[in-house]
Amino acid sequence: MTRRTFTKATVATSALVGTGTAAKSADVDVVIIGAGAAGSSATDALIKAGYSVICVEAANRIGGRVYTDTSTFGVPFDHGAHWLHNRAINPFVNMGKKLGMKVYKAPANERVFIKGRGSIGADGGAFWDEYKRVTRAITSAAKKRKDISAADAVTSHNEWTNTAFAHVGSLSMARDMDHVSVMDWYSAQDGNDWFCAQGFGTLLSKQWANVPVSLNTKVTKIDASRDAVTVQTSTGTIHAKAAIVTVSQGVLASGAINFSPAMDSSMKSAINGITMGSYNHIALQFSGGTIDVKPDSWIAYHLSERKAGGPKGGGILANVSGTGLCYFEVGGGFGQSLEQQGKAVMVDFALSEMSALFGAGIRKGFIKGTATQWGLNxxxxxxxSGAEPGQAATRRYLRDPIADRIFLAGEATSFGEQATVSGAHKEGLRAAAAVSDLLA
Ligand SMILES: Cc1cc2nc3c(=O)[nH]c(=O)nc-3n(C[C@H](O)[C@H](O)[C@H](O)COP(=O)(O)OP(=O)(O)OC[C@H]3O[C@@H](n4cnc5c(N)ncnc54)[C@H](O)[C@@H]3O)c2cc1C
Structure with a gap:
């Protein structure tokens, strides 16, 4: 299963992670804002290069959108990233191996269901044909370099189009097809996916266990109007020669951080054009054998209804790493409206959809469920992130430094690995190299 061919499908603090007090009146070479994949790799690289660095993180843990929770179910539950996309260019597979973790290629255990009829066979026939037809239409539109919406690229529909739209749009790009830019979709690199049995968040937190971070330290203002950078945080002021800002497009667009000087019009167009999608895991735990499928089976099912601007329903990563845990995935407009109704509604919805696929008897084996709500975090x-139609080209402006001293980095600034952990990691390294050049 790959990003193109299908959907993407313990509080990780270390001994060196601080409480936030370290941020008071610090004077350093570089301040890094955010301790997710990008911020952690940038901090690590700059410390190794001999710079004095402070990394500040608003939350009470590191990892950002890569976080494994082992307490809710007693088995790893990745709240954010779970797939190690594109093994050939993803450094986390080898990092995991070096750390002695169980990393393995995502098996090709795909099943296609129709409610009331069960599984319709390993290859899913008509669904796969339609999926391929839809992706071919998007590819062909992108090659013409007209940045239209993915919905507009597909001119004829059949009974499986809605399901294919869910898997290309809401369950992969985290947005409905009328909000998917064909150029942005086409620019994302493709390859084999891998998993980490202990969880992607566990891998990331082990990899950067020795990177010092000042937790519970929220940045509110970054001022580079003079020859230095002054960062105001909830726990004090930091003076630095340069800053790397790794917060999400959502946080940037919200205005939670005040920049001085203000972002220029190109950067503003990129903040408006490269927007956050909606994608969440509804995690359901069943007793052994209740959902009788091979480990890490991806389950697609026929989606006929449309609601709230997108396909109503989701897809399921069942029996995650053989633990019996299932991730019922929802995204796009429908997923966002479900998220806003709360975790209990999300769990009820996922359980009733799974009952319709596997039979009402599965309720007897249901242990408990919960859901992520990243849009409310x-x-x-x-x-x-993803580009709105017509906006893919604006992504490059996110790499332009503000006042030559403030560098944005993260999944959104990546070209080709946008929306992934690997992309965020490499962007952290890119920004660290740019800062090194500035300070050399
Ligand atoms: C549900 C879900 C599923 C996903 N699935 C996959 C997947 O399978 N594979 C994959 O590769 N990617 C996946 N992704 C995407 C991936 O998680 C992200 O691309 C990546 O983790 C982003 O890393 P980042 O460092 O750019 O940003 P973040 O992880 O968001 O890090 C930014 C950090 O900044 C902090 N911050 C925010 N505001 C402030 C402030 N004012 N002051 C200080 N700190 C602040 C945040 O708390 C956060 O820790 C998924 C994401 C989600 C939400």
Whole structure:
């Protein structure tokens, strides 16, 4: 299963992670805002290069959108990223191996269901044909370099189009097809996916266990109007020669951080054009054998209804790493409206959809469920970035430094690995290299 061919499908603090007091009146070479994949790799690289660095994080843990919770179910539950996309260019697979973690290729255990009829066979026939037809139409539109919406690229529909739209749009790009830019979709690199049995968040937190971070330290203002950077945080002021800002597009668009000088019009167009999508996991735990599928089975099912601007329903990563845990995935407009109705409604919806697929008897084996709500997380405000139709080209402006000293980095500034952990990691390294050049 790959990003193109299908959907993407313990509080991780270390001994060196601080409480926030370290931020008071600090004077350093570089301040890094956010301790997710981008901020952690930038901090690590700059410390290794000999700079004095402070990394400040608004939340009470590191990892940002990569976080494994082992307490809710007693088995790893990735609240954010779970797939290690594109193994050939994703450094986290080898990092995981070096750390002694169980990393493995995502098996090709795909099933297609129709409610009331069960599984319709391993290859899913008509669904796969339609999926391929839809992606071919988007590819062809992108090659003409007209940045239209993915919905407009598909001119004829059949009974499986809505399901294919869910898998290309809401369950992969975290947005409905009329909000997917064909150029942005086409620019994302493709390859084999891998998993980490202990959870992607566990891998990331182990990898950067020795990176010092000042937690519970929220940045409110970054001023580079003179020859230095002054950062105001909830716990004090930091003076630095340069800053790397790794917060999400959602946080940037919200205005929670005040920039001085203000962003220029190009950067503003990129903040408006590259927006956050909606994607969440509804995690359902069943007793062993209740959902009788191979580990890490991806389950698609026929979606006929449309609601709230997008397909009503989701897809399921069942029996995650053989634990019996299932991630019922929802995204786009429908997923966003479900998220806003609360975790209990999300769990009820997922359980009733799964009952319709596997039979009402599965309720007897249901243990418990919960759901993520990334759109309501004030430190993220959405799932990951994507370009609105016509806006893919604005992504490059996110890499232009503000006042030559403030560098944005994160999944959204990546070209080709946008919306991924690997992309965020490499963007952290890119920004660290740019800062090194500035300070050399
Ligand atoms: C549900 C979901 C599923 C996903 N699935 C996958 C997947 O399977 N594979 C994959 O590769 N990617 C996936 N992604 C995307 C991936 O998680 C992100 O692309 C990546 O983690 C982003 O890293 P980042 O460092 O750019 O940003 P973040 O992880 O958001 O880090 C930014 C940090 O900044 C902090 N912050 C925010 N505001 C402030 C402030 N004012 N002051 C200080 N700190 C602040 C935040 O708390 C956060 O820790 C998924 C995301 C979600 C939400």
């Amino acid at each position: 004030r430190h993220v405000l959405g799932s990951y």
